Amino acid sequence: MSRLDESSLYQLTSTRFRLFLREPEAIFWVFIFPILLAVGLGIAFRNRPADVLPVGATTPQLTQALAADKGLSAAMMDEAAGTHALAIGTIDLFAIQRTDGVVYKYDNTNPDARSARLLAERAVQSAAGRRDAVVTQNEFIHETGARYIDFVVPGLLGMNLMGSAIWGMGFAIVEARQKKLLKRMVASPMPRWQYMASFILSRLVMLVIEVVVFVGFARLAFGVPIRGSFFDLAVICLITSLAFSSLGLLIASRAKTMEAASGLMNLVMLPMWILSGVFFSATRFPAVIQPLVRALPLTAAIDALRSNMLQGIGLNHLLMSVAILLAWVVVPFSVTMKIFRWR
Amino acid sequence: MVHTLSNGSKYDGPSLSLSGLRKTFGEVVAVDHLDLEVMRGECFGLLGPNGAGKTTTIEICEGLTDPDVGTVKLLGLSWKTSARELRQRIGIQLQETQFPDKLTVEETLRLFRSFFRRGIAVEEAIRIGQLEEKRTARIGGLSGGQKQRLAMACALVGDPELLFLDEPTTGLDPQARRHLWDLVDDLKRAGRTIILTTHYMDEAERLCDRVGIMDHGRIIALGTPAQLIASVGGEHVVEFAVMRSDAMRSDAMRSDAMRSDAVRSDAARGDLDAAPLKEIPGVQSHRVDAGLHQVSVKDLHTTVPRIFSALAGMGMHLTEFRTHSASLEDVFVGLTGRNLRDE
Numbered sequence: 001m002s003r004l005d006e007s008s009l010y011q012l013t014s015t016r017f018r019l020f021l022r023e024p025e026a027i028f029w030v031f032i033f034p035i036l037l038a039v040g041l042g043i044a045f046r047n048r049p050a051d052v053l054p055v056g057a058t059t060p061q062l063t064q065a066l067a068a069d070k071g072l073s074a075a076m077m078d079e080a081a082g083t084h085a086l087a088i089g090t091i092d093l094f095a096i097q098r099t100d101g102v103v104y105k106y107d108n109t110n111p112d113a114r115s116a117r118l119l120a121e122r123a124v125q126s127a128a129g130r131r132d133a134v135v136t137q138n139e140f141i142h143e144t145g146a147r148y149i150d151f152v153v154p155g156l157l158g159m160n161l162m163g164s165a166i167w168g169m170g171f172a173i174v175e176a177r178q179k180k181l182l183k184r185m186v187a188s189p190m191p192r193w194q195y196m197a198s199f200i201l202s203r204l205v206m207l208v209i210e211v212v213v214f215v216g217f218a219r220l221a222f223g224v225p226i227r228g229s230f231f232d233l234a235v236i237c238l239i240t241s242l243a244f245s246s247l248g249l250l251i252a253s254r255a256k257t258m259e260a261a262s263g264l265m266n267l268v269m270l271p272m273w274i275l276s277g278v279f280f281s282a283t284r285f286p287a288v289i290q291p292l293v294r295a296l297p298l299t300a301a302i303d304a305l306r307s308n309m310l311q312g313i314g315l316n317h318l319l320m321s322v323a324i325l326l327a328w329v330v331v332p333f334s335v336t337m338k339i340f341r342w343r
Numbered sequence: 344m345v346h347t348l349s350n351g352s353k354y355d356g357p358s359l360s361l362s363g364l365r366k367t368f369g370e371v372v373a374v375d376h377l378d379l380e381v382m383r384g385e386c387f388g389l390l391g392p393n394g395a396g397k398t399t400t401i402e403i404c405e406g407l408t409d410p411d412v413g414t415v416k417l418l419g420l421s422w423k424t425s426a427r428e429l430r431q432r433i434g435i436q437l438q439e440t441q442f443p444d445k446l447t448v449e450e451t452l453r454l455f456r457s458f459f460r461r462g463i464a465v466e467e468a469i470r471i472g473q474l475e476e477k478r479t480a481r482i483g484g485l486s487g488g489q490k491q492r493l494a495m496a497c498a499l500v501g502d503p504e505l506l507f508l509d510e511p512t513t514g515l516d517p518q519a520r521r522h523l524w525d526l527v528d529d530l531k532r533a534g535r536t537i538i539l540t541t542h543y544m545d546e547a548e549r550l551c552d553r554v555g556i557m558d559h560g561r562i563i564a565l566g567t568p569a570q571l572i573a574s575v576g577g578e579h580v581v582e583f584a585v586m587r588s589d590a591m592r593s594d595a596m597r598s599d600a601m602r603s604d605a606v607r608s609d610a611a612r613g614d615l616d617a618a619p620l621k622e623i624p625g626v627q628s629h630r631v632d633a634g635l636h637q638v639s640v641k642d643l644h645t646t647v648p649r650i651f652s653a654l655a656g657m658g659m660h661l662t663e664f665r666t667h668s669a670s671l672e673d674v675f676v677g678l679t680g681r682n683l684r685d686e
Contacts, residue, residue: 011457015446022445179441187407187437189430189501190458343407 008190012198017205019172029167030206034160034214041156042149042222053116056082057095062102065127066095071119092116095124150225153218154305155278157211161237162244162272162298164210166265169199169248174261177252183343192342200245207241227312235315236308236322240301243328247297250332253340272298300324354419358383358505358536359404364413366399366560373399374410375560381553386527386537388547390671391557392681397540398438400557401509404538405435417505431460434503436494438510444483448474448493451482452500459501471526472496488519495526506530508539512546524549544671556675563678571674575628580673581638581647584663585615585654615659623649628677637676639669 004010020026052070056077057063066074077085082094086105093106093116102124106113176182185195211234218224226233251268255261275289276282276298285293293299304321307313315322359381366374373396381387389397402408403415406422406429415422417429442451452465463471469478472492477485485493491511498506511527512520520543527550530537541547547554548568556564556571564571572578620629620638625646627639640646643666654661675681 005453006457008454008457011454015443015450015454018450019443019445176443180437180439181441181443183407184435184437184440184442184497187405187430187435188455188458188497189427189460 009194009197009201012190012194013201013205016172016198016202020168020202020206026168030160030164030210031213034156035217038149038153038156038214038218039221041152051112053093053112053119054091055093055095055116055120056085056091057097058082059097062095062097062124066120066123068127069119069123072116072123093120095120149218149222150310151306152279153215153222153224154309155302157214157237158240158276158298158302158305159273159278160210160214161207161240161301162269164206165203165241165244166248166251166269168203168206169245170252170255170261170265171258172199173249173252174255174258177255177341177343178257180343186342196249196336199249200242203241203245204238207237211237224309226309228308228314232315233305233308236301236304236318239322239325239329240297240304243297243301243325246329246332246336249336249340253336256341272296275299277302295324297325297328300328355383356419357381357416358385358418359387359538360414360416361400361404362414364400364403364410364415366396366403366408366410372560374403377413377560377562379555379562379565381536381538383536384534386531386539386550386552388551388554389538389540389557389562390542390544390547390551390554390675391540392542392675395557396560397542397557398509399560401507401538401540405433405507406430431501432504434498434501434506436498436506436508436511438513440494442482442490442493442497445481447479447481448485449478451493452496455497456500462501463499465500468496468500471499471529473522473526486519488515488522491515491519491523492526495523499530503535505536505538508537510540510542512541512543520546544675548671554671556671556678558675558679564674568671571671572669575639575669575673575677578669579640579643579666580669581640581643581650581666582635582663583638583650583654583661583665584635585659586662588658588660615657619653619657620650623653625649630676630680632676635663637673639673639677 052073055066055072055074057066057074058076058079060076063074063076066072075091077094079096082091082096083105085091086094086107092110092113093104096103096105104117104120106117108114108117173182176185186192215224215226215233219226247268248265251264252261255264275285275293276296278298282293282299282302283290300321304318304325307318307321308315357380359379361377361379364374364377364379365372375396377396377400389400391397399408403410404417406415406426418432420429422429446454449465449469452468456462456465456468469475472495474489474492474496477489482490482493495508495511498508508527512523515523524546527537527539531550539550551568553565553567554571555562564574566574615636617629617631617636620626620636623646625640625642627641629636629638631637638650647666651661
């Protein structure tokens with residue numbers, strides 16, 4: 001046996017790693033699922049040419065006037081058919097010719113319908129002979145970093161770091177407790193801190209694979225930018241993973257059954273899935289709950305990841321997020337050490 | 344092939360010494376003022392029914408449970424001051440430990456070996472557990488007996504001076520039990536001190552140099568199996584059931600099954616006066632259990648004919664009759680009036 005083989009910390013860590021790799025479901029959730037989610041979202045929110053908005057009109061003249069605008073496609077229909085088409089959403093706006101002018105029927109809370117209203121108004125007025133008072137020109141930009149996929153990839157990365165750390169810790173420890181393996185371990189001369197440390201070390205090895213695979217995929221497939229330094233990004237991922245590992249240990253510190261543990265894990269993670277800005281900005285929540293939202297580890301993690309990847313902000317400007325994450329490393333870990341149930 | 348203890352410890356007092364041990368769980372007194380000494384090289388068995396306090400006692404010895412009152416010394420050391428050293432010097436096999444299904448036999452032993460500063464090679468542990476063919480098999484695919492031998496091998500990797508086995512054969516089929524007994528024989532021959540618990544009297548008789556019979560948290564009898572059996576007062580136990588000869592005749596029309604019920608009824612039994620039976624020379628004791636009379640005797644060939652003639656003289660007819668050599672079961676029954684596996 002080599003010296004490494006004789007080290008209990010090495011043996012514990014490699015055991016953790018082996019057990020993880022022999023669990024096909026875990027591999028799916030940690031490595032494959034985030035990629036599938038990114039692909040799905042990438043397809044759903046891909047950049048398309050500006051939409052042509054479907055509209056309806058009651059007379060041939062009006063239809064022709066509307067069809068003249070490149071942003072609209074117009075069809076002629078009577079009032080009953082038009083109202084029905086509006087109701088089922090096949091057209092965004094219905095233009096009705098009256099004796100005293102034109103009436104636009106549309107839903108003013110629907111952004112597409114409001115765009116259609118502006119385009120239709122312009123088309124109708126210019127067909128009637130209105131001339132523009134000011135000459136204007138358009139310049140189009142389609143910049144990476146401002147798309148939804150750019151926004152959501154750091155969010156998914158944060159969510160994935162949370163899930164894999166909490167599930168990875170929680171299930172393995174509670175299972176070992178349920179099967180009396182924890183008790184067997186403390187009946188041996190194994191130093192207890194090494195048991196905890198082995199989980200964290202194997203997590204860190206997995207973290208490297210996880211982040212490289214996911215960010216690499218997002219970059220190659222969608223061109224998601226990484227504008228900040230790789231070193232800063234690595235540090236953020238590391239602290240994030242430590243914070244969630246610490247939280248995972250805390251969740252697993254007392255639970256005796258898998259059911260209790262998975263209930264606790266969902267209880268802890270659910271608020272963060274909703275509040276921490278994975279899919280939309282956390283600033284949308286009312287000001288009263290913002291302090292709570294800000295204090296969540298996932299909010300801090302995602303803020304830091306987005307700032308790094310999308311805006312290229314350095315760690316020295318992210319001290320608040322880093323401090324929140326570090327607090328989430330230290331506090332749950334110290335509580336865990338006090339209340340952990342070994343049998 | 345026997346692996347012999349390689350360490351020469353200077354201490355030669357008792358390997359285990361317990362005094363005034365008491366442990367309660369809420370209202371339940373699990374261990375009640377227990378004193379015990381186990382000598383070096385001895386194989387000691389704690390025998391008793393489920394719930395007698397065997398596991399609590401052995402877990403107090405193993406340093407996994409703290410006693411409310413009393414002192415525990417292992418190899419002259421106490422858990423309070425020398426826990427780390429003791430963990431290195433003892434081997435433990437717990438009841439119902441489930442090792443991770445997806446680890447192999449060799450990986451598991453390598454892991455446990457890494458916790459000990461000194462001990463036997465993993466190969467040697469595999470050989471002792473007779474698991475050579477299963478070396479690379481995952482634990483999930485092992486039989487009950489193989490898993491138990493693995494647990495035993497894990498307890499042996501640190502080459503322990505003192506070995507604790509908690510119900511090592513519970514739940515195993517007869518063949519696997521005998522296999523494990525052979526393994527314990529080898530360990531005894533190698534000079535290890537072994538302390539085991541069991542609720543199988545045959546196991547205690549077969550393996551242990553000395554046995555303590557436990558009931559309700561106390562050791563109610565202590566000695567070598569031969570001493571304990573001799574204390575019952577006879578080497579053989581005669582069991583029989585009777586009914587009055589005239590009742591027999593009136594029953595003659597009934598079916599055998601119904602007649603056998605009648606024999607066990609109180610009316611048929613109440614007629615037998617125990618006093619004349621106890622008068623018979625060679626009869627040591629008499630008791631009745633569920634309609635069966637149990638009489639312990641020294642010499643079958645002289646006493647049994649006297650029992651037959653005494654019964655005939657009382658007008659009794661034998662409906663059942665058998666004899667067996669006295670066992671620890673009879674010792675337990677004699678002491679408590681209950682069977683070992685009444686639960």
